[in-house]
Structures are given as structure tokens and as C-alpha cells.
Amino acid sequence: MIPLVILYNAVSLDGRITGFNADVELYYDLASKWNVDAVLMGSNTVLKGFGVKPGETLEESEESFKPRVKDPEDKLPLLVVPDSKGRIRIWSELLKMPYINDVLVLCSRSTPTEYLDFLEERYIDYLVVGYQQVDLENALEELNTKFGVKRVRVDSGGILNGVLLRAGMVDEVHLLIHPELVGGTTTNSIFQAPDLDDDEVPIKLYLESMEKIKDDIIYLQYRILDGMFKL
Structure with missing residues (x-):
């Protein structure tokens, strides 16, 4: 069984995830109050958030190559990042x-051995799930059974969101709607996936709550009624 999966994004009124003044402090303040065991973040989101290119490294201290003392009483969530191509080399910064x-x-299984060695040298835990790419459903099941993860917050961009939504692995969608319009033709919405076929229908949701938070920002909480299915 996979954990409960909550997709969480800050967006403009026209559904964009970039190009507007997102209230980052509010975003993480709300997220910190959720009782989640893990945060799933896409590799593109990590690279963009830290302003680095794929494969780029930063200066590391000697502590990066030593085992970390983990506090069993620490209730903060585990950060989980799919990176089968070995694009992220700044794990000491994420920590x-x-x-x-x-x-x-x-x-x-297609992840370069060199990258697995890179992770092991820095005592970064990894999980091999899937062949050519990460099998997210299997990964979520492993998180549940091996790590006791029952609730996951997805803090990512449209590509990872799209994979999870299309596969029916999302239970809830939470959005912070900012009172700004971005426009443009570049696709950067919260849901990037191939267009629906003629025999497929949109994902249905149920509005559980709606709240005006501050500065005309609206907080919406939706529950997924059903995933995409064939007519």
C-alpha cells in the first residue's frame, strides 16, 4: 500500500508556478503544520531552487564524508528525491x-554506478526502484513498508506532479492561489503530462475547504475523487 499523497503548490490565478511573486514564507509556514512523514521533491525543482546545473558540484566540508548522527526523536520529514540519472551533486546543501x-x-537500475559510489561516499541513503527510470509507485510502497512513511507531501513542479496524477497516486491537491496573472505560452503549470486521448477523461476533485489567508491569497484543499480512467 502506498502512503497518502498530498500534492502542494503555490500558483498564480492562471495556474502558473513561475513568473509571479509567490509568498514563500506563507507556503512553508502552512506546510510545516502538516503531519507528513516525507516530502517528495523532483530533481528539476532541486536544481532550480539551488540555482545549479545538472551534475554541478559545490565545495564540500570534511563533514560531508562522515556518517551523520540521526536523532530518533526528530519528527521532521524525510526528503525524497528521484534522481536516476545522477544529476544532483549538492546533497550536503540539501541536508x-x-x-x-x-x-x-x-x-x-540504469543509474550509473559512479553516482551510487558518489552517494555512498557521502553516506546518502538511496533506494533502487525501477529499471530505466524510477518506479514511483514501487518507491512509495517501499517508503511505507521500510521507512514507515504514511503521509507524503509532494513539493515539486509539473513534471513529477503529472506522473503522479496520471498514475492515480495522488489523494489530495492543496493550492495557494496568488492574485496575479502571468500569461505567456510556456508550459509551466502544476500538471504537465501528455494530452488526454479521446477515451480518457479529466481527474475529478472534491473541494474540501477554501480559505482567504492573507493579501488576497486563497488556500484551496481538494480531494481526488477518481483518477483518469477509460470511458
Whole structure:
């Protein structure tokens, strides 16, 4: 069984996830109050958030190559990042984030051995799930059975969101709607996936709550009624 999966994004009124003034403090303040065991973040989101290119490294201290002392009483969530191509090389920076207790990298059987060695040298835990790419459903099941993860917050962009939504692995969608319009033709919405076929229908949702938070920002909480299915 996979954990409960909550997709969480800050968006403009026209559904964009970039190009507007997102209230980052509010975003993480709300997220910190949720009782989640893990945060699933896409590799593109990590690279963009830290302003680095795929494969780029930063200066590391000697502590990066030593085992970390883990506090069993630490209730902060585990950060989980799919990275089967070995694009992220700044794990020591991610470990400095104040709202996580540790990191876990999701790899596949196609992940270069050199990258697995890179992770092991830095005592970064990883999980091999899938062949050419990460099998997210299997990964979520492993998180549940091996790590006791019951609730996951997805803090990512449209590509990872799209994979999870299309596969029917999302239970709830939470959105912070900002009173700004971005426009443009570049696709950067919260849900990036192939267009529906003629015999497929949109995912149905149920509005559980709606709240005006601050500065005309609206907080919406939806529950998925059913995933995409064939007519």
C-alpha cells in the first residue's frame, strides 16, 4: 500500500508556478503544520531552487564524508528525491534545509554506478526502484513498508506532479492561489503530462475547504475523487 499523497503548490490565478511573486514564507509556514512523514521533491525543482546545473558540484566540508548522527526523536520529514540519472551533486546543501531530517535518493537500475559510489561516499541513503527510470509507485510502497512513511507531501513542479496524477497516486491537491496573472505560452503549470486521448477523461476533485489567508491569497484543499480512467 502506498502512503497518502498530498500534492502542494503555490500558483498564480492562471495556474502558473513561475513568473509571479509567490509568498514563500506563507507556503512553508502552512506546510510545516502538516503531519507528513516525507516530502517528495523532483530533481528539476532541486536544481532550480539551488540555482545549479545538472551534475554541478559545490565545495564540500570534511563533514560531508562522515556518517551523520540521526536523532530518533526528530519528527521532521524525510526528503525524497528521484534522481536516476545522477544529476544532483549538492546533497550536503540539501541536508542544511531546516525542515527535513534526512534525505533519500530514488535511483533505478540504469543509474550509473559512479553516482551510487558518489552517494555512498557521502553516506546518502538511496533506494533502487525501477529499471530505466524510477518506479514511483514501487518507491512509495517501499517508503511505507521500510521507512514507515504514511503521509507524503509532494513539493515539486509539473513534471513529477503529472506522473503522479496520471498514475492515480495522488489523494489530495492543496493550492495557494496568488492574485496575479502571468500569461505567456510556456508550459509551466502544476500538471504537465501528455494530452488526454479521446477515451480518457479529466481527474475529478472534491473541494474540501477554501480559505482567504492573507493579501488576497486563497488556500484551496481538494480531494481526488477518481483518477483518469477509460470511458
